[in-house]
Amino acid sequence: MSTSLARSTNYLNRELSWLQFNSRVLEEAEDANNPLLERVKFLAITASNLDEFFEIRVASLLQRIEDGYADSAPDGLTPAMERDRLAGVLQEFGAGQYRCWNQALRPQLAEHGVRVLSLEELDGPAREFVEHYCLQELDPLLTPVTVDPAHPFPRVINKALCQALLLRRRRRAAESYMGVVTVPRALPRLIKLPSQGATDDYISLADLVALHTARLYRGYDIVAQGAFRITRNSNLYVQEEDTRNLLESVRTELHNRRRGDAVRLEIEADAGEEITQRLREIFELDEWQIFKAHGPVNLSRLSHLYSETDRPDLKFKPFVAREWALPKGSNDVFEAIRQRDVLLHHPFDSYTPVVSFIEAAAEDPRVLSIKQTLYRTNEKSPIIDALVEAAQSKEVTTVIEVKARFDEASNIRWARTLEDAGVQVFHGLVGLKTHCKLALIARKDPDGVIRRYAHLGTGNYNSITAQFYTDVSLMTASEEITAAVHRVFNFLTAYSEQSSYEPLLVAPLEMAERIAGLIRREADYAREKKPARIIAKMNSLLDKDVIQELYEASRAGVQIDLIVRGICTLRPGVRGLSDNIRVRSIVGRFLEHSRIFYFENGGNNEIYLGSADWMPRNLYERVETLFPLRDALLKDRVRQEILAPYLADTSKARVLHADGSYAFHHPRGKNVQPFSAQDFLIAVAEGKKSIDAIPTVPEHKPVRRTRSRARAR
Structure with a gap:
């Protein structure tokens, strides 16, 4: 390979490239051609994406700097240089998110009768509702903390929304204290207000907590207050080679994730400089890690507007996916697959045939065994149900990736559920994540021959995300491919390396x-x-x-x-x-x-x-x-x-x-x-x-500027 290809100028920066991607998502939130509530959802997605970016990528970058690494990426930037480049871009992106919300989405939502109201905008009936809600629903879940020598600053868990207060005792007005109230996760972040049907009105739970703080801190004057949120390092640091039980090690490390080092502070813009600086010192953050929120502190929670507002006119028009049908005269999915490979392009093609493939295998007395990988699946998964049912009469093996980022806890639950049902559950190989999407079925067909049938995909076995992720599925009875899939499962369960996995890569x-x-x-x-x-x-x-x-x-x-x-x-x-x-x-x-x-x-x-x-x-x-x-x-x-x-x-x-x-x-x-x-x-x-x-795309003529030595094929 030519040494000129390794020049740093030939490569773009990974982290800045990711931020460009999130900017493209933000452009969808800004695009007036998209339905209004879909734009709100796109904005919420940018915030959720950014959370993960800080939790994983920024956290890793800061860890490398702390550990003294000075090596450069392919683009030539050292970790410290990357941090400095990212700092300004991240601040600019955050400002763009709030411009989108305050200048475009919130006013346009109000014009269409979907309103996120402030406390000052509430009418009489709404105020009565808020008063009742605070006393009956909110107050029992709140724990006010005053920080003093007897009450240290509470351990704020990752991404928990909190209310910070600057307090003065009325009897000792010269001294000020910090107060902290954690906003309960059990309650929705946007509370729907009663209305006469003309509008869909909401108020922020953080605003209700702020309203209620006077009752929580009797004997104090509240000098200033504001909502804040801490993002923490969420990387898992599991030493797989030194652990005897990977599932338990991951479960323990998940608990530690909630308490990782802080990497970002989001705080209400008008919270007051003294509160902001005290929090910065408590969490040991640099100035660039402070992000002022000119609106809801957690923009990802705006997805609640999308899910709770029944306004089809403000959402994408639903469509009916194509259904794959069995060949005429056939009622046997395995016979159909044996006749010809089946290719599905989701979500344009329904995901139902994939689920039906696993369910049919679970119910069919001719099926002898099922093997399947699971990386991410939905909460109420019909595929999990089918595997549990199949385990009553067949050999069922699953390889569940318990280190699938942010799905670790649910995958641990699925692993235990399947083990309790009699499924052989494996967690893949030490040091490697299992990310392949494979299902393999062994069946004794009516002619007495045992054949293998496989599903291979580009996406997770998740019937919910299959409705809005584009993915491709192949169902096949090819002896060559199914035999190779079998060899992959042997590799996953026994680390049995084969000389060839042809035709798979x-x-x-x-x-x-x-x-x-x-x-x-x-x-x-x-x-x-x-x-x-x-x-x-x-x-x-x-x-x-x-x-x-x-x-x-x-x-x-x-x-x-x-x-x-x-x-x-x-x-x-x-x-x-x-x-x-x-x-x-x-x-x-x-x-x-x-x-x-x-x-x-x-x-x-x-x-x-x-x-x-x-x-x-x-x-x-x-x-x-x-x-x-x-x-x-x-x-x-x-x-x-x-x-x-x-x-x-x-x-x-x-x-x-x-x-x-x-x-x-x-x-x-x-x-x-x-x-x-x-x-x-x-x-x-x-x-x-x-x-x-499809419109015709012009052909591109090849440009040949240098001669390279031909390679032997």
């Missing part, structure tokens, strides 16, 4: 090497003037080795289109380096979650689907799988019905420029109409449009 064993080989093969074809192209759709791209292979392929003349929803540290469009690489990000109604990798392969194209992004953690720190499509019709469907619309999108697609900025892709021409891939796929699913109606 499996991380961390050989996926990175094989991806590099696929990219190099395209470069070789380009040098030979044979058909060469790469289209890759993923969540994030930041593995340095993969990026360098893409740069080499671009230099060889390979046309490369990357559809990367989130982080992308590759720098496209650089003369002599990445002239032939284009990067786009699509943020819209659905969360783009599918990973699809298309290689032209000299005219005999290959397509891989799976759970892995091109990131170091996916390639080296997780058990991942990519699986090939073998059916020519299914390959054509992925190329024409999934990749083509996303490459043609001119409505939600933002194009990454060489300087790291993103801009909407607006094609030239007077009569060019905006085209949204997601809206188009909804219309196709509902039978309102033909898949042939």
Whole structure:
């Protein structure tokens, strides 16, 4: 690999790239073309995303600085330099969130009869309701604390909303005290007020706590007060090699997570400087870690407005997903899969067939065993219910990832539920997360032959998120693929490494090497003037080795289109380096979650689907799988019905420029109409449009600026 490819100027910064992604989500909140309550939900998502960014990424960065690391990332920034760059960008982003709420969303909601009121705006009946609510619902849950030598500052748990007060005793007015009241998590953050039906009115629970504090602190004058919230380091530090029971170790570490070091203080803008500085000193934060909230301190709680307000006119129009039907004359899902592979593109195709596949296996007396991985699933999961039922009469094995970030507690509960039902539960391999999405069923078919059936997917076994994440599912009886899936399960349960997992690509064993080989093969074809192209759709791209292979392929003349929803540290469009690489990000109604990798392969194209992004953690720190499509019709469907619309999108697609900025892709021409891939796929699913109606995307001519030594295939 050329040493010039390793130059820091060839790479964008990971953390700043992620913030660019969250800015694209904020743009959706600002976009007047989106329904109003959907815009509120997008704003809430930006806040939830930012919470996790501080809990994990900023916390890790600060930990590295504290530990004395000074090594630089591929883009050349040291941890201290990254911190300094992030500080201003984070403050600017926070200000943009509150501008969106105060100047756009809140006034427009009020115009449409959805009001978030202040205490001063309450009328008589609303005030009576608030008074009753404070006494009956709120007061029993509050514990006022006055900080003095006998009462130390309380341990504020991660992301708990609190009310801070500056107090003076009436008998000793010269001395001031801090008061703290934790806002109860058991109550909704927005309280719906009674109305006559003309409006949907809410008031913040934090405002009610502030109103009620005078009763809690009798004998004091309240000099100043304000809501605040602390974000803490939420990384799990489990030493897996030294633990005897991973599940119990994770459970213990989850408790510690709630008490990790503080990394951010959000505080009401008018709380008063003395309160702010006292809290900063208590939590040992620098000035850049203080974020003034000009509105609700926790914007992620605005999602409550979306869920509690019954206004279909202010939300996306519901659509009916396509249902996969059994072939005519058949009532056996296994026979149908045996006849032909089944490909589903969620949420445009219903997730019901995936659930039905597992449920059918649980109920079918011919099924002998079920094996399944579980990374994240929903609270009331029909798949868990099916596995519990199946365990009464079959061999059932699950590999549950108890370290799935922020789902650790629920996964521990599922593990115990399944174990109690008789399921063999494993927690994967020491030091590796199990992220692959696999289900394998062994069945003695009517002809007496034991066959294996598999589901392989790009998304979690979660029937709720399947309604708003785009993912792809494959159900197959291919002997080659199901045998490989079986070998992966043996690896997961016994660390039994096989000489080959063909036709699957499996991380961390050989996926990175094989991806590099696929990219190099395209470069070789380009040098030979044979058909060469790469289209890759993923969540994030930041593995340095993969990026360098893409740069080499671009230099060889390979046309490369990357559809990367989130982080992308590759720098496209650089003369002599990445002239032939284009990067786009699509943020819209659905969360783009599918990973699809298309290689032209000299005219005999290959397509891989799976759970892995091109990131170091996916390639080296997780058990991942990519699986090939073998059916020519299914390959054509992925190329024409999934990749083509996303490459043609001119409505939600933002194009990454060489300087790291993103801009909407607006094609030239007077009569060019905006085209949204997601809206188009909804219309196709509902039978309102033909898949042939995708706009034509102009072909790009290869740019060859340097000669590279041909590689042997």
